[in-house]
Amino acid sequence: MYCTNVQYMDLTKAVVTFRNFYRKQKRLPSYQEVCDLFNYSSKTAAVYLVNKLIETDILEKDEKGKLLPKKLFHIPHLGIIKAGYPMPAEGSLGDSIDFYEYLLGMPGEMFSLTVSGDSMIEEGIHDGDIVIVERDSSPRNGDIVAACIDGEWTVKYFKNDNGHVGLYPANPSYPVLFPTESLMIGGVVVSVIRKYR
Amino acid sequence: MYCTNVQYMDLTKAVVTFRNFYRKQKRLPSYQEVCDLFNYSSKTAAVYLVNKLIETDILEKDEKGKLLPKKLFHIPHLGIIKAGYPMPAEGSLGDSIDFYEYLLGMPGEMFSLTVSGDSMIEEGIHDGDIVIVERDSSPRNGDIVAACIDGEWTVKYFKNDNGHVGLYPANPSYPVLFPTESLMIGGVVVSVIRKYR
DNA sequence: TCTTGCACTGTACGTTCGTACAGTATAAAG
DNA sequence: CTTTATACTGTACGAACGTACAGTGCAAGA
Incomplete structure (x- = not known):
């Protein structure tokens, strides 16, 4: 009307x-x-x-x-869109996401880091991206961690091979890092955020 | 104490x-x-x-x-972390980010889409990522847009070459798309979100 | 031992809050 | 022309709210 x-x-x-x-x-x-x-x-x-x-x-x-x-801040989620060849307009809306809950609705302590460098570029983590890290999570194999290896901080894949722990890059032009003295896991990367504007 | x-x-x-x-x-x-x-x-x-x-x-x-x-939900932003070779622990904290404002503090109408496919993978937009799109934005050259080309939806770079508009993939194994009948810009991708857990 | 500060209890008061109800002007529908 | 729904106005009331102040038990320091 x-x-x-x-x-x-x-x-x-x-x-x-x-x-x-x-x-x-x-x-x-x-x-x-x-x-x-x-x-x-x-x-x-x-x-x-x-x-x-x-x-x-x-x-x-x-x-x-x-x-x-209730849905004052929900952003309508219109469905799936192809980033390959085009696809017919999907979605039929109806659905919506509370991004506040989506990103920050976790019980643990969190912090964020701005990523510099391109060793995780194959994983889609680019220079300038912000990663949200959950502290205290004991990482599982394959998790992306923010870790302090021999006194220096970096973002890498975590892999524990029968007690032999290594930090693996997603970009093969970087070496795998094995701790010679110490390894401290700062936390597990739970999300990646990139802003264009 | x-x-x-x-x-x-x-x-x-x-x-x-x-x-x-x-x-x-x-x-x-x-x-x-x-x-x-x-x-x-x-x-x-x-x-x-x-x-x-x-x-x-x-x-x-x-x-x-x-x-x-005030800062109840602020996530401490610890600074910059190398995703290449490790770097000394930067940051000295103090800074913090209100991610609610950071992501959603835009005046325009927004919607989100789940991305399928890998034509934007070089841009760090992977299969399964969620893009937040701002409607009504008239795209500038180089912007990533969600667009409907000849009746089909896709995510691509926008390029207007003296009135000759094309949609460019970030992955060179996909073709550049030029509209034969119609082109509708759904909006400009303002952020990319990926969640690991 | 005495003093001081901290972390409360208990009570009181004026303001603001949500709710309810009766009433009105306008526009659309029959 | 009458009825109905919409979008309000105006008033009233009890409950909940924030604020203030006097007082208490405890621990640490002088």
């Missing part, structure tokens, strides 16, 4: 307003604050709008009645 | 508790809820703890006195 009413408030605009508020305040607005945001003079108008957003699954209420963002 | 007091509450444990609450509720707890979380019987104890967290820059208060997470 298209509405020509001047009072008509587009839900998508409301979503943007809520998003911006949440981005700044890291919380959802109270009903009074919704009134301020949308120039309402009655809290009931705010209740009305919020209920619309709940109906569309953008917001939700917990068991205590507190408001929380 | 190390404290053997039974009542002693480690701030790092408090941070984890706050994080878990925020992860579930997408907001910070009220003072009453802090009491419930830490088994306090007085709200003043909650105020006391929150002030500690404010002093350590983990939380902050806005101009209205509302609580918000």
